[in-house]
Amino acid sequence: MRNRDLLIGFATGIAAAYLVTEIYNRSEKLYPADDVLKEVKSAFKDEGPIDGSWIFMKTEPYKQHAVTTEVYKGGITRHKEDELQQFEFLADAYTGAVIEVKQV
Structure with a gap:
């Protein structure tokens, strides 16, 4: 596995975690x-x-x-x-x- 593939996987994981967090926070009542x-x-x-x-x-x-x-x-x-x-x-x-x- 090359560093480029590792970096792409890492960036994708961070983006997915950010999106899930945003969706959860918007569905939570204040x-x-x-x-x-x-x-x-x-x-x-x-x-x-x-x-x-x-x-x-x-x-x-x-x-x-x-x-x-x-x-x-x-x-x-x-x-x-x-x-x-x-x-x-x-x-x-x-x-x-x-x-x-x-x-x-």
Whole structure:
């Protein structure tokens, strides 16, 4: 066996390991309190202090048009100009991206 063949086999093995790792990480759900809620809270903190927050630990199915995914449902409470504001949000369970925010 020549060095070139060994190098090609080694490079192929590394590429395959990288692809398998990427596929596994994309199919794994994020942890709601540590990953998702922390990200949403940091976005709301840009507009002012937060009084409270919550998130359901179980996912819910969410369908919008032809796309179906699983989401975490949560909420944020804050005071702005002496007025209590409450928001509910839906965040994708796999990416953490906020799909919907509505003021309650």
